[in-house]
Amino acid sequence: MVGFIILAILATLGAIGVVTFRQPVHAALSLVGTLLTLAVTYVTLEAHFLGAIQVIVYAGAIMVLFLFVIMLLNVGGGPKVDRFRALRPLAILVGGLGAAGIALVAFLDARPLPGRDVIDSALAGGGAGRVGDALFSDFLFAFHLVGVLLLTGIIGAVGLVQRRPQEAQQVVSEPTVEPHEELTHA
Amino acid sequence: MIDPWWVTAIKALVLCLILLGAFAYMTLVERRLLARFQHRVGPNRTGPFGLLQPIADALKSIFKQDIVVSAADKFVYYLAPFISITFALSAFAIIPGGPAGSLFGFNPWIVDLDIGLLYVLAVTSIGVYGIFLGGWASNSKYSLLGSLRSSAQLISYELGLGLSVLSVIMIAGTLNLREIVDTGIWSVSPLLWPGLLIAFGAFVISAVAEVNRTPFDLPEAEQELVAGYMTEFSSIKWALYQMAEYVNMMTASAFISTLFLGGWRGPAFVDNIIPGMSEWPFIWLIAKMAIFMFLFIWLRATLPRLRYDQLMRFGWVYLFEIALGAALLTGAVIAFVL
């Protein structure tokens, strides 16, 4: 429990860092910290496979790509953006209320956990085997759909990127149909 | 049997010391070997056969001035080398060194995880951050270019790595490295050999790329990038990066041996000489690692560096497909023939 509280605090601090750091790289690193903390949380809950996948997919692949883009574009911690300043208190209020609401619901609706033995048998050591079993029985159709989803993503990315150069420079002109001189507004 | 926690802690500490010591002497071995390849003598003045050279090097890098780039992002600049070395060292924790209980009654590994293989992949994928952030935090164009290149390279070759491991996982039916060694993947069926051989080749190539060694050492292409991501690091921080690189090499060697070459097991025929010899802990693993360490150095002495586009094309167009093909082949054999 103490471990969980420490991890929860770390994860929350990381999440706060993501939105408060001015330097994009620091914000991204903060997010990496949160993701790693979550992975550790999964491991403490005996879900080893989930923890490893969390690290490989989120921290190892997605965040590296995030940072990659940030570095390629050389985004600095620019000047403070003042747009929507008036909305900021409102945003904080809505966000705070939302978080409080979810927390409230979670506490009010808390249910006792099933027994330790039930959880252990369901997790079966938290390895890949149990996940694989579920994936290829209950979620077989969903598994195939994920394949279609990934294919769509790939085709979409290729479709967006693969353009002949002259089209990228194409300037959208005004309507080619010119108004009739004798028939303009009466 | 699970070791008490204090044994695990001691083992971890000892392993770190051994790895770091091995790093020190690997630099010497590499320099001597490269000298041999190039008809030179190499460092032989400090101590007998130059054996004290690493100690002199270590003292030098500790006492050199630690130049901190004034425009650097200080926090990340200090953090990056430690990320590199920490995750390089932790990856080794999972490698089994012998049969259970063979280390004075304790297990010859630090931890025994069911998801062992994924653990290694996860830890190495975090290790990328060390290189990546180091280059960025230095606030220098050479460093940044080097780190961008290297992270792109590491991500690209992780695919080949992961896919070629797939064959082994499918045959062994487990992610646990100890159980993979126990399975003896080559003994399952000769029909699986073609797929395994291809996977083995793809894995070794990916591993060379993952540890940034020649011919894939673009992150530190000195003709173009001075020293890549390490350009602005000096003294002990630079030494930490060097450590991480060599430790990664050792991990990669141990990993290749464990996955494809039976790990800590010796060849069966040695049992005819001394019964039980193939079960001796550590020596077989170290011997196999030594072969691959030599291979790494040999490659460095022999091959020129790839160009960046060649590297990417090779990784995505050839290696990826070959590894995928090997996985498909193995899967097909398991599904339809066996």
Next chain:
Amino acid sequence: MSFAASLDFTWIALAPLITLLLTAAFGLFAALWGFGSRPAAGISLIGLVTAGVFTFILFQNERHGVAGSGFGLNYLVDLPATAFHFVIIVGAILAVLISYDYLERAGLEHTEYYPLMILASVGAMVMAAAGDLITLVLGLEIASLAVYVLTAWRQGARESEEAGMKYFLLGAFSSAFLIYGVALLYGATGSFTLPGIAAGAADPQLGTALLAGLGGLMVLGGLAFKASMAPFHQWAPDAYTGAPTSVTAFMSVVIKVGAIAALLRVAATFLPELSPLVTELLVWIVALTMIVGNLAALAQRGVKRMLAYSAVAHAGYLGLAVLAVDGGGMRAAAFYLMAYALMNAGAFAVLILMSDRFDHGDDLERFAGLSRSRPGLAAAMAIFMLSLAGIPPLAGFAGKVLVFGAALESGYFILAVIGILTSVVAVFYYFRVIAFMYFREPEYAAPSYRSATTGWAVGIAAVGTVLFGLFPGWWYGLLEVGAQIVAGR
């Protein structure tokens, strides 16, 4: 569940999906071998028609009680599902016809276009047939991902790229809400399937009404976003206006069918079991959608943007059917969607023939005097506008009658009144187009662009609109048993 037990499906049940996936793959191969996009259009048409035939067979099977199964509750092949599939396929066929010449003229011929369209249709079909929330989310993501890209298809044009970006960012945000809602519902009820959630939420022992309510709210919000219901409609006008017109025609029909079908299933299963507050909220959403959509459309000068807001307004009427799902709403929605697909796609096809190759020139002024320069086009547009406004004897009228009838039957009297009042408002802006076409002197040169395939699309849509209006009983009659067969009920 063991592996063998999970293989609970019949090939024919999945035939439409598999056909479309193969079609997309063949279309890609056409790209690989450098055939350009025209053969891909042909392949897509063949695939869509084949899938339509399979769907019709399934539809007939269902009517005669021969139930197919696609992985149990993962993929339902009940009567509503096949009916919605049919609408999606019709919409997609029209969109392919519209795109055929349009792409070349606009310089947007890239071979990935048609496969993406087909994949988006697959996603929408999966949404319409989802009996469990995981399938629903995946279908929604497949459809959305493809449409995000298609929206930004006009590279280098600010409107299109902005539209794609907006749609993508807001869409991703709404997907996050949806997925969070699914997670909460699972946490509250321990099930992903719609009937399972209904049973779990009805079970007083679980005592997680709040959690389930919150989850239901988020699922509702995510789906309402995809159906472009107010106040989640903000993306729709920009995305619809910025996207290439053929894509607008496609997404205003196909994505909406998927989202409305999913909403209908949710409303038919677990929505009543959640806190009444959730249903109350949906009532407000529907009312707001009808009002906002119609009033905003009234203020538009550009016909494309007007049609975008009108799509929002129609989402409101469809929302009425969602609320009235127990009083024949499913049938009404299936009919309404078919009518909507025809008249909306037809209207956008007319817009394509009117505007230049950059989609400019859709102002009302350009419609002035169209009845003289292009009488056929003007007549078709008049039919679509009249039908969208809900004037008898066109398809739109029959759809509205059915929807309002269902709403009244389910006791949503005030909503039905709002619907009728806003329909009256809608008559203004639809008639403005007709008035410009028939009673104004031309101000611009007559649009000279002609395209055979787009013309066919206009013709098919116009004839369909008239026929469905004259003989609504045919399609509606086929849907007869539809109301009873809803997931788990």
